[in-house]
Amino acid sequence: xxxxxxxxxIPGDVIRDQIEAVxxxxxxxxxxxxxxxxxxxxxxxxxVDSHGVGLVPMYDxxxxxxxxxxxxxxxxxxxxxxxxxxxxxxxxxxxxxxxxMRLACDKARETAVALVGVxxxxxxxxxxxxxxxxxxxxxxxxxxxxxxxxxxxPTFGRDAALGTNPIAFAAPxxxxxxxxxxxxxxxxxxxxxRNYFRRGNPIPEGWAMDHEGRPTTDPEIGYQARRVTPVGxxxxxxxxxxxxxxxxxxxxxxxxxxxxxxxxxxDTRGRPLKSPNQTGHFxxxxxxxxxxxxxxxxxxLDRMIDMLHATPPVDPARPVLVAxxxxxxxxxxxxETGVPLPETLLNELRAVVSRCNAPWLMG
Amino acid sequence: xxxxxxxxxKAQISCVxxxxxxxxxxxATTAELMVEADIRGIDSxxxxxxxxxxxxxxxxxxxxxxxxxxxQDMPAMTFIDAGHALGHVPAKMAMQSAIAKAKEMGVAISVVxxxxxxxxxxxxxxxxIKEGLIGICMTGTSQRSIVxxxxxxxxxxxxxxxxxxxxxxxxxxxxxxxxxxxxxxxxNIYRRAGKEMPVGWALKPDGSPETDAEAAFxxxxxxxxxxGxxxxxxxxxxxxxxxxxxxxCSVLSGSYFGGHDLKTGQPGDFINVGSFxxxxxxxxxxxxxxxxxxxxDALIDQMHGIAPLDPAQPVLVPGEPEEAARAERLKxxxxxxxxxxxxxxxxxxxxxxxxxxE
Numbered sequence: 001x002x003x004x005x006x007x008x009x010i011p012g013d014v015i016r017d018q019i020e021a022v023x024x025x026x027x028x029x030x031x032x033x034x035x036x037x038x039x040x041x042x043x044x045x046x047x048v049d050s051h052g053v054g055l056v057p058m059y060d061x062x063x064x065x066x067x068x069x070x071x072x073x074x075x076x077x078x079x080x081x082x083x084x085x086x087x088x089x090x091x092x093x094x095x096x097x098x099x100x101m102r103l104a105c106d107k108a109r110e111t112a113v114a115l116v117g118v119x120x121x122x123x124x125x126x127x128x129x130x131x132x133x134x135x136x137x138x139x140x141x142x143x144x145x146x147x148x149x150x151x152x153x154p155t156f157g158r159d160a161a162l163g164t165n166p167i168a169f170a171a172p173x174x175x176x177x178x179x180x181x182x183x184x185x186x187x188x189x190x191x192x193x194r195n196y197f198r199r200g201n202p203i204p205e206g207w208a209m210d211h212e213g214r215p216t217t218d219p220e221i222g223y224q225a226r227r228v229t230p231v232g233x234x235x236x237x238x239x240x241x242x243x244x245x246x247x248x249x250x251x252x253x254x255x256x257x258x259x260x261x262x263x264x265x266x267d268t269r270g271r272p273l274k275s276p277n278q279t280g281h282f283x284x285x286x287x288x289x290x291x292x293x294x295x296x297x298x299x300x301l302d303r304m305i306d307m308l309h310a311t312p313p314v315d316p317a318r319p320v321l322v323a324x325x326x327x328x329x330x331x332x333x334x335x336e337t338g339v340p341l342p343e344t345l346l347n348e349l350r351a352v353v354s355r356c357n358a359p360w361l362m363g
Numbered sequence: 364x365x366x367x368x369x370x371x372x373k374a375q376i377s378c379v380x381x382x383x384x385x386x387x388x389x390x391a392t393t394a395e396l397m398v399e400a401d402i403r404g405i406d407s408x409x410x411x412x413x414x415x416x417x418x419x420x421x422x423x424x425x426x427x428x429x430x431x432x433x434x435q436d437m438p439a440m441t442f443i444d445a446g447h448a449l450g451h452v453p454a455k456m457a458m459q460s461a462i463a464k465a466k467e468m469g470v471a472i473s474v475v476x477x478x479x480x481x482x483x484x485x486x487x488x489x490x491x492i493k494e495g496l497i498g499i500c501m502t503g504t505s506q507r508s509i510v511x512x513x514x515x516x517x518x519x520x521x522x523x524x525x526x527x528x529x530x531x532x533x534x535x536x537x538x539x540x541x542x543x544x545x546x547x548x549x550x551n552i553y554r555r556a557g558k559e560m561p562v563g564w565a566l567k568p569d570g571s572p573e574t575d576a577e578a579a580f581x582x583x584x585x586x587x588x589x590x591g592x593x594x595x596x597x598x599x600x601x602x603x604x605x606x607x608x609x610x611x612c613s614v615l616s617g618s619y620f621g622g623h624d625l626k627t628g629q630p631g632d633f634i635n636v637g638s639f640x641x642x643x644x645x646x647x648x649x650x651x652x653x654x655x656x657x658x659x660d661a662l663i664d665q666m667h668g669i670a671p672l673d674p675a676q677p678v679l680v681p682g683e684p685e686e687a688a689r690a691e692r693l694k695x696x697x698x699x700x701x702x703x704x705x706x707x708x709x710x711x712x713x714x715x716x717x718x719x720x721e
Binding site for chain 2: 078117159187188232240251257258273286319
């Protein structure tokens with residue numbers, strides 16, 4: 001157990017500029033660098049610490065391994081009125097995902113619904129950034145990605161087989177902030193287990209497994225085994241549903257786009273070989289104005305959100321929330337105070353910055 | 364427990380629906396889809412629903428046959444007003460329309476408003492498989508039985524998500540799940556068995572866990588949990604998914620939310636359930652025929668290849684329990700509780716038709 005590290009508060013725009021400077025130094029072109037920096041800093045501002053600037057050291061590693069192509073040019077492989085498939089050319093996941101969700105929104109304005117798949121991509125940060133992007137344009141947005149690194153243990157299994165495969169969904173209200181769900185299909189993210197490990201606290205039952213796939217509350221074993229439960233936690237509490245959702249995401253992101261297998265490569269029995277590196281994403285947009293007149297959809301969504309907020313709480317000090325509320329509250333706070341970054345992360349970022357000779361902007 | 368042949372169940376449903384004045388083609392569709400739920404082992408959504416449909420028809424909330432009409436028709440979208448009909452016919456129409464349009468457009472949705480209970484969501488999503496497509500189906504519900512995290516009162520119901528995708532060698536992927544931790548039927552099973560329920564299935568009015576199945580089952584309203592069960596277990600995720608379902612089904616179509624009119628906050632004369640259907644053509648994305656199905660097989664094989672915790676209980680893929688039930692029930696019939704048996708008898712008598720299950 002390490003000592004609690006010092007924390008420094010860095011403004012969101014400084015984080016964004018720092019990321020942009022690093023990406024530019026890596027050779028990423030100006031536009032995609034700015035887009036990726038914006039998406040990552042946005043996660044930090046919304047309190048999604050696992051998906052912000054803290055990812056940059058991992059991206060640096062993957063760039064070193066040749067998994068991220070900094071000079072990539074994503075291309076539309078096929079396109080029709082309501083669908084498109086984009087090959088990301090191993091680019092950073094964020095710019096191609098912004099491109100894909102925007103394309104889905106543009107198409108949905110004409111056809112009511114549109115779906116854009118992306119293959120051959122990389123980690124795209126927080127899925128919720130893209131679904132909220134659609135909501136800002138008045139669209140219902142659904143964004144998913146599969147994660148090639150195994151973490152979720154299927155119900156009845158011993159070993160991890162699926163990534164934490166997130167689902168993000170957003171819908172525009174008229175008065176309220178958009179409804180914005182962004183959830184891993186695991187009970188908890190791996191980094192949450194790591195936080196318990198760092199603090200030395202036992203992890204709650206139903207979160208993680210040991211190396212043999214047995215439930216554990218030991219934070220060290222839980223962190224090292226990298227086996228988390230699907231949402232539901234245990235079979236009795238419905239883990240087969242979380243597992244089913246994780247598989248659904250795998251199908252829509254990887255199998256549908258062709259990111260699940262290496263093209264042409266098969267095992268000894270002629271079956272497709274799973275790709276360890278390719279990442280696929282799924283972006284769906286629906287234009288509610290094609291079904292409801294004027295502002296009816298936003299007004300009805302406001303009524304639903306207001307109704308949920310007005311539900312009598314068990315504890316008056318803890319009112320009933322709607323998906324997105326914690327992130328919006330965090331955004332308001334961090335826009336004032338800056339984003340708290342631990343010194344350990346700042347040191348890792350300093351190393352990244354000096355490796356690529358980018359300017360250090362974080363003081 | 365009596366076991367009833369599938370054909371007998373279908374005949375019983377058909378003659379009851381006919382007696383209600385439903386046109387022959389609607390009877391055929393509805394009976395087919397209801398008995399399909401029984402065949403798949405989804406007991407709560409087959410003939411077991413007939414008594415509730417009967418009561419709702421009597422009190423005027425289900426209109427037979429109902430004026431089912433397309434209110435909006437675009438190349439990738441169909442908007443259907445169910446006219447308060449029983450939900451199966453409009454739902455089948457919606458899924459078929461999404462399938463036909465997705466074959467042209469690559470993707471298509473259908474949205475249904477002012478409908479009723481349509482049985483099991485999975486019978487619609489799996490319609491896409493036969494055409495080589497991915498199918499998704501969701502629906503809002505007419506009751507309040509699920510309590511949001513931190514809340515004391517239920518606000519919506521089991522809001523299911525069903526998704527199906529075709530494979531080649533393996534049975535299709537077929538996920539059909541309520542976004543609650545368990546369905547009401549599960550409480551009933553524990554009540555009958557006199558078993559204590561696990562923490563995380565249901566709540567007391569003060570928000571603490573209810574483990575007495577008798578109390579949970581008879582509570583008015585029912586207070587069940589979103590998937591995740593507890594805040595520590597991630598119940599905000601099950602809650603978030605359920606509201607996503609209600610946005611796509613109820614808000615997008617202008618229907619009711621958990622049986623309540625969003626404009627007045629009150630229940631109305633009708634149930635006004637909304638549903639959402641999505642079809643995707645994998646052939647557009649993969650470019651070559653069979654590529655999607657081959658990768659589906661590889662994915663399913665990978666899941667089956669995971670070492671099980673208990674060798675006697677291998678890792679399953681969604682849809683396999685339903686496939687097993689199908690084989691069993693087509694051969695041996697559908698087991699039916701005495702209670703349901705009695706209720707169907709009442710429905711047959713009140714509808715003036717012969718009771719066929721004897």
